[in-house]
Amino acid sequence: MKLTNLLLVTLVFSVTSLFSQSEIKGTVKDSDGIPLAGANIVVKGSTNGTTTDFDGNYTIEAVSDGTLVFSYIGFETKEKKIGGQSTINITLSEGNQLDEFIAVGSRTAPRSNTDSPLPVDVVGAKDLTSTGQASFDKALQYKIPSFNTVQTPVNDATSLLDPYEIRNMGPSRTLILINGKRKNLSSLLYTQTSPGRGETGADISAIPTDAIKRVEILRDGASAQYGSDAIAGVMNIILKNSANEGSATIRTGITTEGDGEMFGIAVNNGSSIGDDKGFINYTIDLSKVNQSNRPGTVNAAGDAADFTSSNPNSYGSYLNGSLLGGVDLTGFTVPQAVDEFTNNYVGTADYNTRNAAILASNAQGLATTEEFLGRRPDAGNINGSPETASAKFEINTGYELSENTNLYANAAYVYKKVNSFANYRTPYWKPLSEGSEYLADFFPGNNPNTVNGYDGYVPTFEGLLTDYNATIGFKTVKNDWNVDVSFTTGGNTQTYNVNNSHNANEVYSPSTWVDANSNGTLDDGELSQGSELYRSNSQRSFSPGGTSFSHNVGNIDISRILSDKISIGFGSEFRTETFEIIEGGLASYDGGGADSFAGNSPENSGKFNRYNFGGYFDIAYDVSDNFLLNGTIRTENYSDFGNAFVWKLSSRYKFLDDKVTLRGSVSTGFRAPTLHQIYTQKAQYSFVPGQGIQVGGLVNNVSSTANILGLPQLDAEESTNFTVGLGAKINKNFNVTVDYYNIAVKDRIVLSTEIGATATDAVGNSIGNTPLDQVLNNNNLSDISFFVNALDTKTSGIDFVANYKNISLGDGTLDFTLSGNYTIQNERDGAVKNPQLVEDAGQSVVNATQEALFFTSRPKTKWILGANYNINKFGFSFNNTYFGKTTFKQQGLDENLRTEFTPKIVSDLGVNFNATEKLTIALNINNLFNVLPEWGFKAENAAGQALIDDTSLTYYGITSIQEQSNLITFNQRYSQMTYDGYHFSQLGTMLNLSINYRF
Template sequence: MKQIFIKKTMVLFLLCVPTLIMAQSVIKGTIKDASTGEVLPGANVVIKGTTQGTTADFDGNFTIEIMDFPKTLVISSVGYKTVELNITNDNFIQVSLEEGVALDEVILVGNRSKPRTILDSSVPIDNIGVAELVNTGQPTVDKMLTYKVPSFNSTNQTISDATAHFDPADLRGLGPSRTLVLVNGKRKNQSALVYINDTPGKGEVGVDLKSIPAAAIERIEVLRDGASAQYGSDAIAGVINMVLKNNVEFTTVNVKSGITTEGDGFNLGADINSSLSIGENGGYLNLTFGYYQQEETNRAGTPGEDVLFGVAANDPTWGDWLSRNPDLGMTVGQPELKKGDAFFNAGVPFKNGKGKFYTFGGMTYRVGKSFALYRAPYWVGDPFNLLHEPGTEYQGFQPTFETDIRDNNSTVGVEFDLLGLDVDLSGTYGRNAVDYEVNNSLNPALGASSPTSFDVGAYTFSNTLANLDFSKNFGQASIAFGAELKNERFTAEAGEPASYAGSGAQSFPGLQPSNAVEASRDNYGVYGDLEWEPTDKFLIGGAIRYEDFSDFGDNTSWKVSSRYLLGDKKGALRASYSTGFRAPSLHQIYLSNIQTLVSGGTISNQGTFNNVDPVIREGLGVPQLTAETSKNISAGITFKPVSNLSLSVDYYNVKVDDRVLFTGEIGFDGDDNSTNPVEQILLDNSITSLKFFVNAVNTNTSGVDLVANYRNLEMGNGMLSLTLAANFNETTIEGEIDTPDLLAANGYEIFNRKEQSRITSARPKSKVLLGIDYNISEWNFALNNTYFGEVSWQHSNNGLNGVDFGNGPLPLDDAAYDQTFSGKVITDLIIGYNFSDRISGNIAINNLLNVYPDEIDTKGDFVTDLGGRFRYPWEVSQFGFNGTILNAGLTFKF
């Protein structure tokens, strides 16, 4: 292991050493206000098509180094029109900016008719450039956003079947299903997976954020406000719009690598982004290709005994095996992953300059391997020597859960002028597919004929959309209206017969023919959007949208918003109120399967029945799934007292009614004298418990977002920037859970304390980001501190059956088994150096202080950590448990 660690560390070192140093030229200049002649400190100067740039000092002066001429400089400042200058020599230049809107502050999301700046917006929006994303040191977009947006959360999952390969992500703690993701303003397809394991986001469906490479992204706009009236279903918590790169000046190549200080989790990646010119009118084709791979990590517990199966450390038969395998054979950590990306973004303007043809999209292909619970030799035998050589001591086996994931989306459209209206006509297709295999396993029911690798089934989800959008800016007023047609399709394919015969393959019985499904639905929507500025300070807007779904009916959502600019445009007061909705996903309506559960040494099979199954609809009286509805209110203030300092504070409250939930386990009631109707269903289907989806919960989420930026402070010979961003939130369940009458009459609780805590306390209720960025000469130093607030895990019945720690049973009102995991600060250090304007390198140390979550305290209930197999929390999530990660990278431009 030490030799492997040394070799991989050498890879990191080599990535940090430049192989080419070139001579440089220096451009100097001054930036002033065109109308007053006053200098503009803090103005941005960027070499077009790159992230290399600088800022003007307090005298408006700047210096920037380049490799060769000619170069185009993009010069901008908040509140001024952007200027592009073609530089052919190193003469001193003077630039005058006129009042207007800076290009790098323009946002597209949140308004269908007129792009605005963050200051002008009536709702809170984050605008995150690619340099900020990369500067987190994180490998994928979902993790980058976690360390840039306080209200966004996503962490690695473990021992959770396919969920470990997708990692549920959410905004404002409202679950993965309630955040709409756009690419260039067009809807991105959801993934094919429903998160059905005991993780945050259980029972929900999200977009596969690992399928969009950071190298293809110019910036990400995060709208932190309900937007169903503008964009339709799923936008209850907000909208994430990923804007792709277009006509870049340079071809950029990035290579990167990393490893944990434990010597595992080695990763390696490379990507290339470039543009080609098309035609003579500024047409472009931007291309991105990337590859990334990572190895697994392991942070398993080491109990040295197995209380779940009653095997003590000194067991006469298995004590020797336990002493050699104190971790019970487990691998608990991030999964293996290999990923390839290919993305494109193209636009060709018309010759008359009144429109353009555009197309964009991409495909991601990745394979992954995660791990199931280790089957110790006293748990599952191998009498036919399928997983060990004859004559050798049988050691047990750890099944692997392996995925083959394809995600592709593409949009083709045309923008043109029609009767004075701006028209956008487009078509979009997106698809996500995941195939499952269980390997290094067996099916005991098949005896000697059992295979050791199983095809256990597959899921796909796709959508096809047609959009027609009209907009017009009349000066003080802007209008937009349009329509959308959408078709969605969900399929589930059965696994091979050997995977589900008898009790099925160990760890995950395959999907059976009865679980196979091919379902689709159609919907159409029409919307209107109006904004009016009766004065240069006051803005009022409204939107309304009607949608009709072929499977459950229709919905009308609306929104009103307003903004008032403070004196001299130093800030703004803003507020909005909206209604929203989320259509139940096809996955939630039609998913069914069988899962293997382990609890207290008992192995059992649990059945998930879909919402159209007669067992659910007729047998249990569960109603048809319908849309969730929401009411969203937000109010805030932005303030810019000086040119370098900006502040914003926003309050929000989101009420969601009829929230779709995935019930807890519904099993036998323990009364052996009679069989109730629910138990009869279990017996008829040879399962020990069942689950289903139902509209049953109303939730209330309140919170505050805070963002403060203090940029371009002169410190010595360099420039210092400070960022403080925070989110504080709380979600509560209001009223009683709507339990179907038959289940209520027989004493069943469909959503117990543990399942409720997944909504109310599985994600941090507070998160604070403090970033310090210092640029001096060719160096960049970034120190980011992220505080992840506490999370709580609640036991299904809180030990109310009574537990005795030696002093008698605990009182019923004590938290016998619950545990709160305290808040922690994760510190990241990133050091960058520009060897030239073509070559740069960086070293990132993520989790510099090697912080881990609190360890699990079973409090006498050893099922909470599966008998010590889990050292750190896995059913609630803060920041994962990989420890310190060392990363390094090089960037080349040519």
């Protein structure tokens, strides 16, 4: 905290030691002597600026030894030293485009993109809308090579918010800013087997695309400049600030499969405030997207093996059968269990008797399965894109309080409702057996072979999300000191409902004692059992609760150019965070809870908070006009885990008349464990290959259970980042950048794989006597998982961007863009850091599936080649995105195999027609050639190749390789849509039409 206190003292001293300014006036004209209205004038190295009026006149305050920067779109940019003058007139020549000043990457004076020592992508509003994608995150997927996101099916709460990441680092390691201020995290913690497992991120899909002026993506570690979460980089979303421009857009779309219908309307508009002293810009975006369904054709034999309760070929039945001769079949797959049982029993009376029973039950179980799937080949499964309705509101405003002081504010509110489905409970998965006869009354159907036509049921999952953020602050310039003071608040709440389900657990109300003979003792017949609460008395709608996250942030940022060569910046931030696990209704968790999604129990619910306080100091030294050095230090103190100190050094050198720039940086970073990771504790349903649906437990690190198990508390991740790059601006139309990055993360926080019992009997029950076994048995859990600082990782790669624009072709102009990302290295560094209980159980918190999620489930390389051609009233765009190879190791997959996803090119076509100066009609065909993900098995070794080549039948007429496919696709339910490894749209071709009218 000593450094923090020193920074605060420096801050106070600097604010009070301001120097005097004088007023400068003048006129800005073009080379023909015509006044330029709206030209920009900025005091170099500051945010103090103004614009010319209709006659080209301006007035600004600045110190006498300062420098003014004059710029206007389509004209050269000029700098003019004040030198004590009170009047400065400027003439700008046409021909050069205005270099946009970027707000991200520096805590001193803003710099243009070409002057920045750091790699920054700037994506304009037009670039985002040209993709034809319905949401901001999906638009970035097809604009930024190192950015990836994917829609995941049947992942419960994940349907509300798709995980995203930059440079394969997960959603929690990219900091999101709105107008330079930190956006709140989502309350969602990804706990299923999907990209981003164990992490959370800000909900960038909640930001309406029509409200965005541009997006600045800093592809470099920036914890020293911005604090926690900036290990992979920073995304700064700049909102529109126009006071006199606006538009209304109507969007509609549909997939070529005839589903996923989309309709939306967005309005963006602005207005001036108080004699043009301020502005207000607002956006309203309302949309509805219908469900898209892409189920697979379910394999009957695989489903019969997994779910036919009377089928002796099911895994559990073989374990039960092993009791006959004491054969331990724990950990065997079904075919292995068949062989082991046969080898131990063949030729015996027990074998002959059991074999006859197996054959008879096989036929009965398979016939039941085939009958249902003959009527419903997809097993009633609904997976793909859920039905979504959303309303988004954004406002951005600013007001000039005085000549050098501006008030600014922005606010947003988002409402999103998602309707999705759990896996269909088939009648052979949830049969009418003793104790469950009530299902026929709960879910009547049209099955001719069952009571009331019972044909199974499908629970629904309905999610409601609200997200808000707001910032208010002021910027003032006095004697060349730039002061920015702000307060930011934000929050995200997600609550859920489960319908068309039931609680199948045996739970009774408390027993009643009636002292019939008034003798004060409990006699026979005086204690009556409580009534059964669920099963046949169960409700069918449940409120499982949800989660909520909010933060409040205060910032003070100060900067000044001390001379032509040195500028400084420093500031402080105070942040409070609150995370709440919202308790569900009693029936949603009692006894095990609602089928498909258990609610939050009281002991797992609560409200948790923390605060942190930090400060930074930044100095930039322009050794010469070409050579820049920049350094930043930062210290932070968190109330729950302690201190963090990080630093950053960066540099830039320009040569060949500023046409080539060499840049690089080295820095340290950190990411604090989120409150979600520290406090989340829950029971959750998941599919375990070969064993059906199991209930596991997620144990948090501050609970009594964690103490029993000896789980360590979480600490911050630490990183070391190195970046070096080369940029060439050959001419005003052609530029190229190449950047190498290397990110080493120490003590990376992961959600462990499922840790099971240390020892089991023949039927899979825990018989060990360790604290782990006791926790599992006492809570009726098959396994537990938890968060732990388990990994050190290394990630490196290359980013490439090239732009060539304004190529004359016929009567029009042609632009080309080629950008790409290639991952050189993304892997674990050293051994997994297992807690002692996991080591004692002979297990690991990171298995092959986890490793694949971290390191190989995103494209090794991704390239985007785009072309835009504008001619007269038409604009044509053709973008091709190459998604490179990904590999995966699904849970249950044979260790000698992996799945590999084939590289694909997704092409998007856009046509714009400018019907009038104000009316534009746009047609986008996304995924023009209906390219879908494809995967196949690859052998890790000779044993794997032998398994691929083996076409012999094992059980139910299934080959060994077919069984592997069944395991990873839930018996082909997810042949097109799966949780793992896919990295682009799985819905096929989408047609989108939009009509935009500019006010």
